[in-house]
Amino acid sequence: MSEAFHHRIQEALLDERLQAALYAATGRLMDKRRSGVTAQQLPDYQQLRTHAHRIKQHTLENLDYYLELVERRVAERGGRVVWCRDGSEAQSFISGLARDRGVRLAVKSKSMTSEEIGLNEALEHRGIEPVETDLGEFIIQLAGQKPYHIVAPAMHKTRQQVADLFERKLGVPREEEIEKQTMIARTVLRQKFLAAGMGISGANFVIAESGAVVVVENEGNARLATSSPPIHVAVAGIEKLLPRAADLAVFLQLLGRSATGQPLTSYTSFLSGPRRAGELDGPDEFYLVLLDNGRSRILADREKRQTLYCIRCGACLNICPVFRRIGGYSYPGAYSGPIGAILTPQTLGLNHEPELPFASSLCGACAEVCPVKIEIPQMLLALRGEVKKAEARERRWNPEKLGFRIWAWAMQRPRLYELAGLATSALLEVDLPGPLRAWGRGRELPAAPARSFRQLWRARPRSG
């Protein structure tokens, strides 16, 4: 497993075009965010972050109450909440519903949760065609790939690559201009919107007091996907709840700015159930799929519960010096970057990729930009401890563990430590296997001093 992880990293690092594009694209998003949260733009930014953190904390600590409330509210508006323990329950509900209603085509708006459960593959497997309608997702689906980035799924694609892709897959004349590419996608998608029997969306927020699903976007595709087809299915993790619509005053200010620097996204849709008597637009049926898929386990963990506070803005990815090098496809699971590094081990299990929490310099830039103040480095450290504990439980032979045990033993004995230090200095003089060699591949090793500080200190003429 870990070998594959390192291999994917290598691949990204060796791709020079990707390296330049990735660093530039994340840098642009970083700059936009920075100018969106300046003291002039958003004087209350820090207070909003604290407030958002507290709202999430409150909601999750009372999640049982809010989940029951939202179920009632959705039912009162003529919709239905569907509880799903895991991805396969969600898959079978959605595909079963599609089959019952004779749906052959489903349009989708951007949803990381549906990526998490592999919904597209499941629908295809059952003969239902899912069509991604967000431009980035549309590109990715045509390419047969996964989203590269939570917010910018096609970040790794150049417009030349998109031109090739459209020409090959859609049979249109090659077009490198982004505006024209957008028009091509629009023409294709408009037909799909009109023909679809089902619209599937995610949810940025679910308002417990009203049962409304809130979706933010910039392209209008989510609004169309949820209002044109006769059935709307919204897929949301149980952590997406907010108690009241008033709480959006905090979260909407933070989400757009943190993601793209926008004070608000172009569209903010409140989707509350099927079309009612006298209304012109909206679906005939509405379902809110509330997904657990490991979330209640995270909720039970007091220390790492805040992982669930995430609002998927992607700011931690853009600023992460590791993500900016290894890119989205190096990470296992649907979520990449720092949030993926703490979320994936908790949902898919530590063993899925035990090295993932270690792939960080712990620089802390992610926590600095997180709009809901998730202490990501703290979570990584906790996960590292758990990985090592699990290794010890399984009594797996581990030279590193032995090394640290000897190290800790010596570090409690200053005389021994002094001798050990001399030995280390001597090691620096020769070429050695292991960590020193790994260091030396891309950097010079430090020159060993003739004497340590404590030796020099002892030899120092006493002043005063």
Added chain:
Amino acid sequence: MAPRVSLFVTCLVDQLFPRVGLAMAEVLERLGYQVEFPEAQTCCGQPAFNSGYRGEARAVGRHFLKAFRDAECIVCPSGSCASMVRHHYAEIFHKDPEALAEAGKVAPRVHEFSEFLVRVAGREEVGARFEGVVTYHDSCHALREMGLREEPRRLLRAVRGLELREMDIAEECCGFGGTFSVKFEDVSVAMLGTKIDAIRRTGAEAVVSADSSCLMQIRGGLERAGLPVRALHLAEVLAGV
């Protein structure tokens, strides 16, 4: 009697960069402090903590607390090690009330070097001279865990003859990250490359930082690239007259 400070030089400075420790002592003595070096000190335990070996980190942490039990004021040339004691001991000792109480007493007495000079000693001008242009690299833990953005810069600006020329990505990690630098050697070196380019673009003749671990990484990269830029600890610059 002159106020007393105890040096916690860190294991890295003790073993590999002793001049940084001496420079720090020199500056403190110049400011009138009586400087002592508790000989029992070794490491704060951070390497084990960051690698997931909490038991080993606790053992070394307890030794640290013992070694500095009688110190009234501890000064350390590393934001990372200072932060380990100040912020992370509470976490590793949360099930050990005795060590936790001890850590609670020692933690507020630990100061990173620039923090001590500016916030505790109230000094920015320390009588240093350095002819040339330098750029400052923020070490992540000094910046984000200790909140020291302005302190080192104020000290540098007060050095006679020194011009501080900022790089565009001063706050971006150099890629060191402890064992990360060898576990993910290729990623670490790629991050370092970005940093080296930024340093080069400033045209500075030295890059200054407040953490010897970052400097070890940056110096390793500068030397490998064959660049005639020196990597200096803040204490080394401030000790120069």
